[in-house]
Amino acid sequence: MTGPEGADADGATAAAGPGRERQRRLARAALARVAEPGDELVGRWVDELGPEETWRALREDRRPAGATPERWAGLRLRAERAAPERDLSVIAALGGRFVCPGDREWPSQLDDLGWARPVGLWVRGRCSLRFVALRSVALVGARACSEYGAHVAAELGMALAERGWTVVSGAAYGIDGAAHRGALAVGGATIAVLACGVDVSYPAAHRELLGRIAESGLVVAELAPGDHPTRARFVQRNRVIAALTRGTVVVEAARRSGALITARHAGRLGRHLMAVPGPVTSGLSAGAHRLIREDATLVGGAGDIIELVGEMGELAREESGPVVSRDLLAPQAARVLDAVPAVGAADAEELARGACTSREAAIARLHELSSLGFVERVGDRWQLCR
Amino acid sequence: MTGPEGADADGATAAAGPGRERQRRLARAALARVAEPGDELVGRWVDELGPEETWRALREDRRPAGATPERWAGLRLRAERAAPERDLSVIAALGGRFVCPGDREWPSQLDDLGWARPVGLWVRGRCSLRFVALRSVALVGARACSEYGAHVAAELGMALAERGWTVVSGAAYGIDGAAHRGALAVGGATIAVLACGVDVSYPAAHRELLGRIAESGLVVAELAPGDHPTRARFVQRNRVIAALTRGTVVVEAARRSGALITARHAGRLGRHLMAVPGPVTSGLSAGAHRLIREDATLVGGAGDIIELVGEMGELAREESGPVVSRDLLAPQAARVLDAVPAVGAADAEELARGACTSREAAIARLHELSSLGFVERVGDRWQLCR
Numbered sequence: 001m002t003g004p005e006g007a008d009a010d011g012a013t014a015a016a017g018p019g020r021e022r023q024r025r026l027a028r029a030a031l032a033r034v035a036e037p038g039d040e041l042v043g044r045w046v047d048e049l050g051p052e053e054t055w056r057a058l059r060e061d062r063r064p065a066g067a068t069p070e071r072w073a074g075l076r077l078r079a080e081r082a083a084p085e086r087d088l089s090v091i092a093a094l095g096g097r098f099v100c101p102g103d104r105e106w107p108s109q110l111d112d113l114g115w116a117r118p119v120g121l122w123v124r125g126r127c128s129l130r131f132v133a134l135r136s137v138a139l140v141g142a143r144a145c146s147e148y149g150a151h152v153a154a155e156l157g158m159a160l161a162e163r164g165w166t167v168v169s170g171a172a173y174g175i176d177g178a179a180h181r182g183a184l185a186v187g188g189a190t191i192a193v194l195a196c197g198v199d200v201s202y203p204a205a206h207r208e209l210l211g212r213i214a215e216s217g218l219v220v221a222e223l224a225p226g227d228h229p230t231r232a233r234f235v236q237r238n239r240v241i242a243a244l245t246r247g248t249v250v251v252e253a254a255r256r257s258g259a260l261i262t263a264r265h266a267g268r269l270g271r272h273l274m275a276v277p278g279p280v281t282s283g284l285s286a287g288a289h290r291l292i293r294e295d296a297t298l299v300g301g302a303g304d305i306i307e308l309v310g311e312m313g314e315l316a317r318e319e320s321g322p323v324v325s326r327d328l329l330a331p332q333a334a335r336v337l338d339a340v341p342a343v344g345a346a347d348a349e350e351l352a353r354g355a356c357t358s359r360e361a362a363i364a365r366l367h368e369l370s371s372l373g374f375v376e377r378v379g380d381r382w383q384l385c386r
Numbered sequence: 387m388t389g390p391e392g393a394d395a396d397g398a399t400a401a402a403g404p405g406r407e408r409q410r411r412l413a414r415a416a417l418a419r420v421a422e423p424g425d426e427l428v429g430r431w432v433d434e435l436g437p438e439e440t441w442r443a444l445r446e447d448r449r450p451a452g453a454t455p456e457r458w459a460g461l462r463l464r465a466e467r468a469a470p471e472r473d474l475s476v477i478a479a480l481g482g483r484f485v486c487p488g489d490r491e492w493p494s495q496l497d498d499l500g501w502a503r504p505v506g507l508w509v510r511g512r513c514s515l516r517f518v519a520l521r522s523v524a525l526v527g528a529r530a531c532s533e534y535g536a537h538v539a540a541e542l543g544m545a546l547a548e549r550g551w552t553v554v555s556g557a558a559y560g561i562d563g564a565a566h567r568g569a570l571a572v573g574g575a576t577i578a579v580l581a582c583g584v585d586v587s588y589p590a591a592h593r594e595l596l597g598r599i600a601e602s603g604l605v606v607a608e609l610a611p612g613d614h615p616t617r618a619r620f621v622q623r624n625r626v627i628a629a630l631t632r633g634t635v636v637v638e639a640a641r642r643s644g645a646l647i648t649a650r651h652a653g654r655l656g657r658h659l660m661a662v663p664g665p666v667t668s669g670l671s672a673g674a675h676r677l678i679r680e681d682a683t684l685v686g687g688a689g690d691i692i693e694l695v696g697e698m699g700e701l702a703r704e705e706s707g708p709v710v711s712r713d714l715l716a717p718q719a720a721r722v723l724d725a726v727p728a729v730g731a732a733d734a735e736e737l738a739r740g741a742c743t744s745r746e747a748a749i750a751r752l753h754e755l756s757s758l759g760f761v762e763r764v765g766d767r768w769q770l771c772r
Contacts, residue, residue, distance in 0.1 A: 148665055277663030277675060279534055280686035289663060292684045300666035300675050 027055035028100050028120040029084035033224040034058065034075055035119060037195075037236035041066055042075070043115030051119065055079075090225045094199055096124040104330070107133045110243050112269050118222035118240060124198045125218035126364030128330065132189050132218060135371045136166035137309055138241045138266070140259040141175025141251035146284050149175055149252030152276055154182035156249065159302030161188020162377075164370045165309075168193060168245050170237060171206055171213070175251045175259070180213055187377060189367040190217040193244065195229040195237035197221055202229050216363065238262035246309040247272030249299060253287030260287050267295060272308045274299040326374075332357060336365040337374055345381035413441035414486050414506045415470035419610040420444065420461055421505060423581075423622035427452055428461070429501035437505065441465075476611045480585055482510040490716070493519045496629050498655050504608035504626060510584045511604035512750030514716065518575050518604060521757045522552035523695055524627045524652070526645040527561025527637035532670050535561055535638030538662055540568035542635065545688030547574020548763075550756045551695075554579060554631050556623060557592055557599070561637045561645070566599055573763060575753040576603040579630065581615040581623035583607055588615050602749065624648035632695040633658030635685060639673030646673050653681065658694045660685040712760075718743060722751040723760055731767035 028051045035042035045054040045064050057064055058079045063072045091098055099105045100120040107130045110117055123129055137160055139153055153175045157167045161183035169176040171192035183190035192213045194202065198221045201207035213219055222240060223233065238258065242248055242265035253259040253275075267273045275296040278285030292298050299305050329337065332355070339354025339362075340346060346354075352362035366382050369375045375382050414437045421428035431440040431450050443450055444465040449458045477484055485491045486506045493516045496503055509515055523546055525539055539561045543553045547569035555562040557578035569576035578599045580588065584607045587593035599605055608626060609619065624644065628634055628651035639645040639661075653659045661682040664671030678684050685691050715723065718741070725740030725748075726732065732740075738748035752768050755761045761768050 148667070152666060276666055277671075277678070277684070278665055280538060280662055280664075281534070285663070286686070289684055289686050292663070292678065293690070298663070298675055298678045298684070300672070304679075 023052055024050075025098065025100060025120075026084045026088070027051040029087050029098055029224070030055050030079070030082045031119045032098075032122070032222060033082045033084065033087060033227075034078045037118065037222045037233055038116045038239060040115040041071070042119070043117060046119060047115060087224050090199070091122055091124075094124055094225070096122060096198060099123050099129055104128075105130045107244055109133070110240070113239060113243050116239060120222070121240075122198045122221050122223070122225060123218055124214040124220075125216075126361060127189060127218055127367050128333075129191075129218055129220065131333075131368040132166050132191060132371050133168070133244050135164065135373075136168045136191065136245045137305055138168045138245040138248040138262065139175065139179035139251055140169055140238075140241065140248060140262045141253050141288075142257055142259065142284055143172050143174040143176075144284075145174035145178070145252045146278075146282060148278060148282070149284060150178040152278075153178035153251045154185070156251065156276075156302055156305070157182020157190070158186045158188070160305065161186050161190070163302060163306060164373065164376060165302075165306065166191060166217075166367075166371055168241055170195070170234075170241060171202075171210060171219075173203060173206075177206060177209060179251070180209060180217075184212055184216065187216070187380075189371060191244070192217070192219045193237055193241050194219065194221040195223070195233040197223050197225040197227045199225045200228060215360075216367070234258060235261055239265045242266040242271060243269055245271065247274055247305065249305060250275040250288050250291055250296070252276065252278060252284045253291075254283055255286045255290065257287045260291065263291055263296065272297070274305060274308065276300065329369075329372075332361065333365045333368055336362055337369055340369075340375055340382060340384050342384065345378050345383035347381050351382060409438055410436075411484065411486060411506075412470045412474070413437040415473050415484055415610070416441050416465070416468040417505045418484075418508070418608060419468040419470065419473060419613075420464045423504065423608045423619055424499075424502045424625060426501040427457070428505070429503060432505060433501060473610050476585070477508050477510075480510055480611070482508060482584060485509050485515055490514075491516045493630055495519070496626070499625060499629050502625060506608070507626075508584045508607050508609070508611060509604055510600040510606075511602075512747060513575060513604055513754050514719075515577075515604055515606065517719075517754040518552050518577060518757050519554070519630050521550065521759075522554045522577065522631045523691055524554045524631040524634040524648065525561065525565035525637055526555060526624075526627065526634060526648045527639050527674075528643055528645065528670055529558050529560040529562075530670075531560035531564070531638045532664075532668060534664060534668070535670060536564040538664075539564035539637045540571070542637065542662075542688055542691070543568020543576070544572045544574070546691065547572050547576070549688060549692060550759065550762060551688075551692065552577060552603075552757055554627055556580070556620075556627060557588075557596060557605075559589055559592075563592060563595060565637070566595060566603075570598055570602065573602070573766075575757060577630070578603070578605045579623055579627050580605065580607040581609070581619040583609050583611040583613045585611045586614060601746075602753070620644060621647055625651045628652040628657060629655055631657060633660055633691065635691060636661040636674050636677055636682070638662065638664060638670045639677075640669055641672045641676065643673045646677065649677055649682065658683065660691060660694065662686065715755075715758075718747065719751045719754055722748055723755055726755075726761055726768060726770050728770065731764050731769035733767050737768060 098120050105128050157179040167183040167190040169179045180190045196202050198219045238261045242262050248266035250259050250263050273296040275288035275291040335355040339351045348363050352359045376385050484506050491514050543565040552575045553565050553569040554577045555565045566576045582588050584605045624647045628648050634648050634652035636645050636649050659682040661674035661677040721741040725737045734749050738745045762771050
C-alpha cells in the first residue's frame with residue numbers, strides 16, 4: 001500500500017501542509033460515500049493514483065483502467081450526490097471523527113486487507129481505535145442464538161474484558177449483543193463494527209446498546225453517516241471485524257450463518273480462528289462444529305482464547321510490562337498514566353483530576369492503557385500493572 | 387508375534403494334531419488365569435517360548451530371564467490354583483468359548499498390542515468375534531453422564547448399528563450402557579468388553595443388559611470366569627477396546643475420566659480418535675473438548691464417525707460389495723447367505739429354515755454378514771446389499 005501518498009502518510013502532513021491533508025481527507029470521505037465497502041477496484045485506484053486523484057477522476061469523468069462503463073456510470077451517479085464536507089460535519093456533531101490510513105489512530109492491521117482495505121472509518125467514541133484494537137478479539141455468532149449461546153457469549157465478553165482484551169462484534173441481536181453487553185458489564189472496552197452509518201441504529205432495538213458502546217467503547221463503520229445496511233454490506237463488514245482483531249471466535253452458528261463468513265475472512269487473513277462447541281443436538285452449534293472439524297481451534301473459555309491470541313508468554317508479559325513503549329503514547333494518555341499512583345489504586349475521578357481532564361476522557365484513556373497492558377482495573381479503581 | 391508357535395497357529399492344528407492343540411489351549415487358559423491383563427513380561431515369554439513352555443516353566447519353577455524372584459513367586463502362587471480344564475468347562479457350560487490367537491475367530495487387530503496382547507479371550511454369544519469386530523467402533527465415556535451424554539450415546543449406538551457397524555463398549559453405567567442399549571434397540575450387533583469374568587455381572591444392575599448383549603452380540607473378557615474387576619483391570623480392559631475397534635469415540639468425559647485412557651490407547655495404536663463436543667458449561671464435556679484440542683476429531687453424528695473409520699469410499703463400498711470374499715465365510719455363515727433371496731427380503735425365521743439352522747444361530751450369522759457388508763437389515767427383514 002505505498003502509492004503516490006507515500007507510506008500512507010495521509011496524516012503525516014509535514015511536507016504537504018494542512019491544506020493538502022484536508023484535501024486528502026475530503027477525498028477519502030467522498031470515496032467512502034461512493035464506493036461500496038470492499039470494492040477492490042476503487043481500492044486499487046486509491047492505492048495507485050492516491051485518493052485525491054481518484055476522486056478528481058470521478059468528478060471529471062476520466063475513467064481509469066479496469067472500470068467497465070456501467071460500473072463507472074454507477075460510481076459517477078453516486079459521486080454527484082457525495083458531500084464530504086457535510087459528512088465530516090455530521091460525524092463531528094456526533095462527537096466522532098473520520099479515521100484514515102496513515103492517521104495516528106489508524107489500526108494498521110487493516111492494511112492486511114490489501115485493495116479491500118476501507119478507504120476510511122467513521123468512528124464514534126472516546127478511545128483511540130488503534131490502541132483499543134491492538135489487543136482485541138472478535139466474538140461473533142447467530143442472531144437467533146440459544147440461551148446457551150447468549151450465556152457463553154456474555155461470559156466470554158466479560159472474561160476477556162476483565163483481562164484487558166477488547167471485545168469486537170457487530171452489534172446484532174443474539175451473540176453479538178451478548179458479547180458487547182458482557183464486556184460493558186465489567187466496564188471493559190468493546191468495539192461495534194456496523195454495516196451502516198455510525199448514526200444509524202441497526203437493529204433499532206439496539207439504540208440504547210449502541211449508545212452505551214459509543215459511551216465507553218467505540219462504534220465504527222466504513223459506511224458514511226446515514227447509510228443503511230444491505231446484505232452485501234454485512235458480508236463486507238465481517239472482513240473488517242476479522243482484520244481488526246487478532247482472532248475470531250464463533251460462539252454459536254448454524255451451518256449457513258454469516259458468522260462463518262467472518263470466520264473464513266479471519267482464516268484467510270492469518271488471524272486465529274476459534275469456535276465454541278455446544279451440544280451436537282443443537283443445530284445452532286453445527287456451524288461451530290464444522291469449523292472445528294475444518295481448521296478452527298476449539299475454545300471453552302477466555303483462557304483458551306488468550307492462550308492463542310496472546311503474545312508468546314502472554315501470562316509472563318502481563319506481569320512484565322506493556323506492549324508498546326510509553327514514549328509512543330498520545331500526550332493525554334501519557335498524562336492519565338502519570339496520574340496512576342505508583343502504589344495502590346485510584347478511581348477515574350481522582351485520575352481525571354490528576355491528568356487535568358474530564359472523567360469521561362480519563363476513562364477512555366484508561367481503557368486504552370488497559371488494552372496496552374499499562375494499567376488494570378480492580379473493581380471501580382485502576383492500578384498500574386505489576 | 388511369531389515364536390515357537392509358528393505363525394500363531396494355535397488353532398491351525400494340521401501338523402501338531404488335536405492333542406497338541408488341546409495342550410496349547412489349556413496352557414493359554416491357565417496363563418489367562420495367572421497373568422494380569424496386559425502383563426508384557428508373560429506376553430513376551432508366550433511369544434518367545436510359546437504358551438505350553440511358559441506354563442510348564444511356571445509349574446516346574448524354572449524362572450525365565452526378566453522375572454524378579456518376587457514377581458515369579460506371585461505368578462507361581464496363582465499357578466498353583468489355576469485349573470484350566472475346569473475354566474474351559476465353565477465357559478462351555480455358559481455357552482461360550484475361549485478364543486486364542488491363531489484361532490479362526492481371533493480378531494487379528496489385537497496383535498497390534500504386541501506383548502500386551504491378551505493370551506486369549508473368553509467369549510459369550512453366538513457371533514464370530516473376528517467378523518463382528520471387523521467393522522466396529524468403540525463408544526466410551528463417563529459413568530455419571532448427563533442426560534445429554536446418554537441421549538447422544540444411545541443415538542450414536544443406534545445409528546452406527548443401523549449402518550452395519552458394531553458398537554463396542556465396556557458395559558459400565560452411563561455412556562457405555564446407553565451405547566449398548568442404542569445398538570440393541572435397532573437389533574444391531576454390540577460387544578461388551580469386561581474387566582472381569584464374562585460370568586460376573588458388573589455392575590450388578592447390568593445383569594439383564596449383559597444377558598441381552600450375550601444373546602444378540604458378544605460379551606468378551608480376557609479375565610477368566612469368576613474373576614472380579616480391579617482398578618488396574620479397568621485400565622487394561624480399555625486397551626482391548628481400543629485395539630479391537632477401528633476408532634474410539636469419547637461421548638462425554640470429565641477431565642480425569644477413564645474414557646480418556648481408552649482414547650490415548652486408541653491414539654497410540656493408530657486407531658481413529660474421536661470425541662463428541664458438548665456445552666462448554668458442562669464439566670462432563672471438558673475431557674472431550676480437551677481431546678479435540680489435542681488430536682481427536684470432533685464428531686457430531688454417525689455420519690462423521692463412519693466417514694473417518696470407514697474404508698476409503700465407504701459409501702461407495704456399501705453399494706459395491708462386502709469387505710471380505712465370500713470364500714472366507716465359515717460354512718454356516720455361507721449357508722445363511724445362500725438363503726437370502728436374490729430379490730427382496732426375508733425374516734430370520736425363513737432364513738433359518740433355508741439355512742437349516744436355529745433362528746438364533748441365523749440371527750448371529752446375519753449380524754456377522756451385515757458387519758461384513760453382505761446383507762442389510764430392513765425392519766425385521768434382511769436383504770442382500772445392492
